[in-house]
Amino acid sequence: MTRTTSQLIADRTRLMGPNVSTFYDEPVHFVKGEGVWLWDADGRKYLDCYNNVPHVGHCNPRVVDAICRQASTLNTHTRYLHDGILDYIERLTGTMDASLDTAILTCTGSEANDIALRMAEAVTGKRGIIATDATYHGNTSLVSQLSKSNVPTVGFGLGQYFRFVDAPDSYRRPDPDGTGFAAKVAAQIDSLEQDGTGFAALVVCPYFLNEGFPDNPDGWLKPVADAVRKAGGMLICDEVQSGFGRTGTHLWAHEKMGVVPDIMVLGKPMANGHPVGGVVANRDIVKAFRSGYRYFNTFGGNPVSCAAAMAVLEEIETQNLVANANTVGDHARSRLTALAAKHEVIGDVRGSGLIFGAELVTDRTTKAPASDLTDRIINEMRHRGIIHSKLGRHKNTLKIRPPMPFSIENADLLFDTLDDVLTKANK
Numbered sequence: 001m002t003r004t005t006s007q008l009i010a011d012r013t014r015l016m017g018p019n020v021s022t023f024y025d026e027p028v029h030f031v032k033g034e035g036v037w038l039w040d041a042d043g044r045k046y047l048d049c050y051n052n053v054p055h056v057g058h059c060n061p062r063v064v065d066a067i068c069r070q071a072s073t074l075n076t077h078t079r080y081l082h083d084g085i086l087d088y089i090e091r092l093t094g095t096m097d098a099s100l101d102t103a104i105l106t107c108t109g110s111e112a113n114d115i116a117l118r119m120a121e122a123v124t125g126k127r128g129i130i131a132t133d134a135t136y137h138g139n140t141s142l143v144s145q146l147s148k149s150n151v152p153t154v155g156f157g158l159g160q161y162f163r164f165v166d167a168p169d170s171y172r173r174p175d176p177d178g179t180g181f182a183a184k185v186a187a188q189i190d191s192l193e194q195d196g197t198g199f200a201a202l203v204v205c206p207y208f209l210n211e212g213f214p215d216n217p218d219g220w221l222k223p224v225a226d227a228v229r230k231a232g233g234m235l236i237c238d239e240v241q242s243g244f245g246r247t248g249t250h251l252w253a254h255e256k257m258g259v260v261p262d263i264m265v266l267g268k269p270m271a272n273g274h275p276v277g278g279v280v281a282n283r284d285i286v287k288a289f290r291s292g293y294r295y296f297n298t299f300g301g302n303p304v305s306c307a308a309a310m311a312v313l314e315e316i317e318t319q320n321l322v323a324n325a326n327t328v329g330d331h332a333r334s335r336l337t338a339l340a341a342k343h344e345v346i347g348d349v350r351g352s353g354l355i356f357g358a359e360l361v362t363d364r365t366t367k368a369p370a371s372d373l374t375d376r377i378i379n380e381m382r383h384r385g386i387i388h389s390k391l392g393r394h395k396n397t398l399k400i401r402p403p404m405p406f407s408i409e410n411a412d413l414l415f416d417t418l419d420d421v422l423t424k425a426n427k
């Protein structure tokens with residue numbers, strides 16, 4: 001059945017229920033993807049500057065081939081023996097610090113974070129968790145408690161275990177060495193210890209992508225990691241968005257931020273759209289988690305998922321995609337900085353590798369967020385065939401996070417178009 005756009009929208013509500021989100025005033029109906037390009041149902045071509053899940057490019061041939069080959073050979077679960085999951089975990093953990101040597105594979109980042117929180121409880125015997133007040137780590141009953149900005153309607157009485165600290169904001173509240181953030185976390189640790197809950201873990205995305213990717217210098221997480229360890233807690237790095245080379249300088253953003261997490265969470269780009277997530281930790285932590293019961297997940301780590309995930313790692317390596325993210329990211333930021341000299345509305349330019357963007361303000365002195373304008377710009381860019389989004393506490397930060405094969409020419413098309421859209425928006 002082929003539906004028109006309005007039929008698609010109506011049928012989504014009828015068949016999927018209310019509040020199923022879409023992007024844009026006029027939602028897009030994509031029917032095809034290739035590399036950094038997408039096509040809609042009318043055959044119109046768009047440059048994808050937003051989607052991090054097709055990490056090595058939409059319909060990447062190596063990944064498609066790996067999925068097809070394994071799907072036409074065997075797909076079962078992990079209670080049968082198979083080389084695929086072992087080969088993959090060995091290769092994945094081989095890219096990390098030696099302490100991160102054991103993994104559990106899941107189907108989503110939410111499940112992986114859920115396991116990470118339970119691992120922290122298993123090791124510390126405590127339940128208090130600290131996160132930032134502008135983040136998102138997933139949607140299980142436990143993990144959704146971490147999203148202060150999108151509080152779940154059902155809390156299962158779990159709220160008492162969660163504490164929040166201000167998300168770092170290099171533009172409005174500079175904290176150049178991370179000691180301010182560490183002090184806020186230390187205060188919450190004390191509060192958890194004093195009220196009898198006890199402190200189990202701090203969960204952060206090392207590059208704070210959901211918070212608006214503040215311009216934190218390399219090594220910024222060291223003070224907070226020290227505070228966490230001093231209190232006997234665990235550092236959980238949620239690398240669902242920041243991992244697999246996104247920031248350009250390192251494969252893992254925690255390396256950039258100068259720390260080694262106790263527990264690391266992976267997802268989104270891990271298998272280029274095939275649903276794969278994972279938790280990586282030291283084998284003692286995994287042993288503590290598995291000691292009470294045998295964790296099993298029907299689909300996690302199946303041979304097809306592992307073939308897809310392995311192909312992503314191979315593609316990152318053979319195509320030098322981390323170096324590409326670095327080079328193209330530098331070019332993108334210099335183009336954005338040049339646009340800032342021309343357009344007063346650009347208050348701050350930030351990013352690293354292929355996560356970059358700008359905060360739009362109505363006044364550079366007061367830094368008042370230009371949230372409505374940001375929304376208009378995003379919608380206008382979509383009509384010009386450029387796909388990206390916005391984020392941050394005030395929803396006024398352009399969020400640009402393209403597939404990793406994004407090129408200098410792609411970046412130029414993006415910024416030439418943005419220049420034109422900003423010029424016309426200010427007339």
Ligand code: PMP
Nearest residue numbers: 108109110136137138240241267
């Ligand atoms: N962690 C982070 C940092 C995320 O951004 C997201 C999803 N946006 C998740 C976890 C949840 O992943 P999933 O949607 O696969 O459950």
